[in-house]
Amino acid sequence: MTQTSDRRFPAALAAALAVPFDHDDGRGIDFEPFPAFRSAEDTTDWFRAWTGNTDSSGDDFRVFGQDGTGGYAAFWLVRPGRPLVDQPVVFLGSEGETAVLARDLGDFLWLLAGGFGPWEAATLYQPDWSPSPDQQLTAVAERFAPDRRQSPGAVIEAASREFPDFDDRIMALCR
DSSP, rough: OOOOOOOOOOHHHHHHHHSSSOOOOSSSHHHHHHSOOHHHHHHHHHHHHHOOTTTOSTTTEEEEEEEETTOOOEEEETTOOGGGSSSEEEEEEETTEEEEEEHHHHHHHHHHHTOHHHHHOTTTTTOOOOOOOOHHHHHHHHHOOGGOOOOHHHHHHHHHHTTTHHHHHHTTTTT
């Protein structure tokens, strides 16, 4: 795994997370970005509690936000030797939901631009919710990933296809 002690947001993520996310009583995006990545200690404490496995660590994750129930959005450091922006973005929900949301930061920017937050992308079964694309987030995606434009559905499908075993790998760590 790619290990790094750098806990600074990449410029593209910082720009996206600076845009206000409006939950709009369930009609918007349920996402609360953190001002910085969670510390290594906090991430390990959370991951151990989430998995029930005191031997696990959170070293493979850089957590940058949560939904209203406490599910976390994070980079999953699964590509050895690759920079943070090239790592997939995942969701680990408060009720045990898991999902790979985007193959990398560029794809994640287009997911946000299309009106999906981490929770919405991970839980596509919400019958009364529909995405509302965001102009500010689209501007961020166009600035940092102009050649990566795609629909949220395409982003989620590509990520799921590339990492079909994410849930199995995480559940194998649970006790």
